[in-house]
Amino acid sequence: MRGMLxxxxxxxxxxxxxxxxxxxxxxxxxxxxxxxxRPPRNxxxxxxxxxxxxxxxxxxxxxxxxxxxxxxxxDYYYGTPRNYVQxxxxxxxxxxxxxxxNGALQVKKKFSEAVxxxxxxxxxxxLNRRLIHRNTEELGVIEDRIKRAHEEIKLIxxxxxxxxxxxxxxxxxxxxxxxxxxxxxPSRCKDLIKCFEE
Amino acid sequence: MRGMLxxxxxxxxxxxxxxxxxxxxxxxxxxxxxxxxRPPRNxxxxxxxxxxxxxxxxxxxxxxxxxxxxxxxxDYYYGTPRNYVQxxxxxxxxxxxxxxxNGALQVKKKFSEAVxxxxxxxxxxxLNRRLIHRNTEELGVIEDRIKRAHEEIKLIxxxxxxxxxxxxxxxxxxxxxxxxxxxxxPSRCKDLIKCFEE
Numbered sequence: 001m002r003g004m005l006x007x008x009x010x011x012x013x014x015x016x017x018x019x020x021x022x023x024x025x026x027x028x029x030x031x032x033x034x035x036x037x038r039p040p041r042n043x044x045x046x047x048x049x050x051x052x053x054x055x056x057x058x059x060x061x062x063x064x065x066x067x068x069x070x071x072x073x074x075d076y077y078y079g080t081p082r083n084y085v086q087x088x089x090x091x092x093x094x095x096x097x098x099x100x101x102n103g104a105l106q107v108k109k110k111f112s113e114a115v116x117x118x119x120x121x122x123x124x125x126x127l128n129r130r131l132i133h134r135n136t137e138e139l140g141v142i143e144d145r146i147k148r149a150h151e152e153i154k155l156i157x158x159x160x161x162x163x164x165x166x167x168x169x170x171x172x173x174x175x176x177x178x179x180x181x182x183x184x185x186p187s188r189c190k191d192l193i194k195c196f197e198e
Numbered sequence: 199m200r201g202m203l204x205x206x207x208x209x210x211x212x213x214x215x216x217x218x219x220x221x222x223x224x225x226x227x228x229x230x231x232x233x234x235x236r237p238p239r240n241x242x243x244x245x246x247x248x249x250x251x252x253x254x255x256x257x258x259x260x261x262x263x264x265x266x267x268x269x270x271x272x273d274y275y276y277g278t279p280r281n282y283v284q285x286x287x288x289x290x291x292x293x294x295x296x297x298x299x300n301g302a303l304q305v306k307k308k309f310s311e312a313v314x315x316x317x318x319x320x321x322x323x324x325l326n327r328r329l330i331h332r333n334t335e336e337l338g339v340i341e342d343r344i345k346r347a348h349e350e351i352k353l354i355x356x357x358x359x360x361x362x363x364x365x366x367x368x369x370x371x372x373x374x375x376x377x378x379x380x381x382x383x384p385s386r387c388k389d390l391i392k393c394f395e396e
Binding site for chain 2: 123163174177197
């Protein structure tokens with residue numbers, strides 16, 4: 001398989017976390033690892049869960065334009081390191097980045113070869129049902145998520161693919177299919193085409 | 199499956215005829231039918247093998263911009279009728295058009311949703327071997343085909359996908375994969391996205 005960067009977004013309740021966990025590492029999937037200024041939690045390992053860096057280090061990386069995207073969340077900085085992603089791709093890995101719509105569109109601007117996949121439940125009713133039945137959150141939080149989901153849905157057309165997560169195994173199948181088809185794009189087979197032209 | 203137009207090109211010796219014949223009609227594949235001014239041969243049926251039309255009829259269709267592409271071959275006119283293709287797509291068919299590079303690029307200009315697939319043997323040596331071993335042609339014809347193949351290969355980057363025909367079943371698998379992935383593009387799921395937005 002040829003390496004590439006696959007970005008998976010979708011509203012809260014789309015099941016993207018579950019789907020991403022089910023992508024088979026034997027098929028060369030590898031999760032992207034973010035750089036963060038947040039201190040490690042119990043058991044978290046530097047270089048596996050995150051690259052833990054100081055705020056100063058983070059800012060320097062950002063100034064050197066070495067992030068594919070970055071964001072602030074709860075006063076901590078998070079970013080996707082360009083070098084790490086590119087090295088993994090060179091090794092033939094399908095690097096998977098689970099990220100929100102804003103982050104995804106940031107990455108696409110800097111790295112147009114990225115494959116953007118939007119994950120959705122089969123219907124809006126199902127999305128609402130999943131959010132409400134989680135039942136772990138206050139009503140206000142649920143309402144915020146539903147509102148945000150509608151904002152995100154408006155941006156589906158900016159994505160390369162729309163995958164419906166009716167069942168996790170179907171969504172995983174669709175993502176595998178997309179990756180396989182993408183690996184047949186001439187822009188990802190430059191070496192092979194060069195051989196033909198010689 | 200959502201309907202679409204799939205164009206398959208490839209040099210003489212790429213095996214595109216064999217591959218196209220193996221695409222399963224149960225997966226909604228349907229061959230495009232050309233309009234021609236050539237008289238029917240024995241057993242050829244109007245509306246099945248070709249739409250047989252007079253030169254005057256052909257010219258009128260062309261003047262009305264109703265061809266996705268057209269060409270002259272051995273003094274006869276051939277063209278791909280836009281209406282026929284669009285009706286088949288509306289019915290959910292994956293319309294397959296086996297056509298040369300010039301025709302394919304003509305179609306893409308008029309119908310940007312068309313999916314362009316370039317079929318190639320695994321290596322140039324294998325391409326040459328297949329052309330020479332056909333053995334049914336004069337040496338001059340073979341040389342012309344090799345020369346033409348090299349011209350066509352230069353245009354691979356204009357195609358959406360490059361499929362290597364090492365074995366017919368692998369090439370058919372790749373084409374099925376491409377069609378499946380293409381059906382997940384937001385531009386082909388407009389009705390579904392509309393439902394999400396309401």
